[in-house]
Amino acid sequence: MKIQKLIRDVLLVEWFRGLSVTFRTMLKKPVTRLYPHVKRQPFPGFRGRQALVRDPDKLKERCIMCLRCKTVCPSNCIKVEVGKDENNARVLKEYSIDATRCIYCGYCVEVCPVNALVLTEEYEYLGDKRSDLLFNKDKLLSNWDDFLANYPGEFYFNKFWRPPGMPEKMLTPQKRNEKPIEIKKKNEEIAS
Numbered sequence: 001m002k003i004q005k006l007i008r009d010v011l012l013v014e015w016f017r018g019l020s021v022t023f024r025t026m027l028k029k030p031v032t033r034l035y036p037h038v039k040r041q042p043f044p045g046f047r048g049r050q051a052l053v054r055d056p057d058k059l060k061e062r063c064i065m066c067l068r069c070k071t072v073c074p075s076n077c078i079k080v081e082v083g084k085d086e087n088n089a090r091v092l093k094e095y096s097i098d099a100t101r102c103i104y105c106g107y108c109v110e111v112c113p114v115n116a117l118v119l120t121e122e123y124e125y126l127g128d129k130r131s132d133l134l135f136n137k138d139k140l141l142s143n144w145d146d147f148l149a150n151y152p153g154e155f156y157f158n159k160f161w162r163p164p165g166m167p168e169k170m171l172t173p174q175k176r177n178e179k180p181i182e183i184k185k186k187n188e189e190i191a192s
Contacts, residue, residue: 068113161178
């Protein structure tokens with residue numbers, strides 16, 4: 001037993017065995033993607049950067065200030081402030097999401113009765129400081145515009161606006177009648 005170990009140590013058997021594994025792997029095609037150069041296309045329904053959906057008719061946010069998104073959020077990352085305008089009507093003063101606290105569960109998107117919120121399929125975003133990841137209403141609307149500008153298809157419909165398996169009668173009228181958003185028309189209206 002000791003002689004066999006001595007022979008293995010002298011002839012460096014384990015060392016050559018390790019080198020053979022290294023050389024075999026060097027000649028194989030890599031299994032990883034070279035990320036900055038090769039980008040992966042996200043699957044439909046991927047939960048990425050948050051955005052407020054811009055109403056194509058009024059060109060402002062769709063939010064009706066029901067506060068369901070804030071109530072259902074398990075990480076308490078959504079802040080909503082409702083105020084009154086000069087006509088004493090309710091207006092959305094502030095809507096903000098802290099992306100550093102968000103767990104991307106999608107509850108806020110599912111519970112919204114008018115599909116005003118979306119977790120876009122954008123995964124490339126970062127910030128140098130924490131304040132870069134605190135999205136206010138204007139930033140959330142610009143996230144939506146940026147997402148639509150770079151979206152590859154002609155129509156967009158978020159998977160969570162009409163959850164699979166949900167009976168029709170359980171959906172709000174807005175969710176029942178929601179049509180895919182035509183992207184080219186949307187971009188032309190925002191530009192003008």
